[in-house]
Amino acid sequence: MAKVTVRYWAAAKAAAGIAEERCEAATLADALAAVRERHPGELARVLRRCSFLVDGDPVGTRGHDTVRLADGGTVEVLPPFAGG
Template sequence: MSGAAPYDDDHANVVTVRYWAAVRSAAGIAEEQVDARTLADLQHEILRRHRDRDRFADVLSICSTLIGSVPVGARDPSEVLLTAGDTVELLPPFAGG
């Protein structure tokens, strides 16, 4: 997560999104690059990109989110700032050992 400078529209704020387990299956890809300054921006963009994929929005809604190794928890996505180069991990609940 970041103490990022204010967003500059002239410069991209590209982060990597990694999809795991069921959300990977629903997205049809393992990872992608997204230009987003907040977690809310990122969520909006990936929902737009995958709106035609069965189950994507449903699975995304139950995912835990980590930025790097830091869990986002119940924080407001619009208040979670992203920094260029961050990795956002999306992990649906899964069972196993």
């Protein structure tokens, strides 16, 4: 299992109540399951609308269970942003 930092932005940060946290996970799906378990409720709803960057690369439409995480990596949780 990789040790990664999960960083929350905007509504995800508000729902989690923290800006970032560490977790151990092999895939993005595992990491998201871990943070849902730690923060039940609003964060789970917000995560359904989010996009994700893993080590700076957009995940896009790839299955979260296919996105492998590297030890020391970063998962950015990006809710939809208004404006533009």
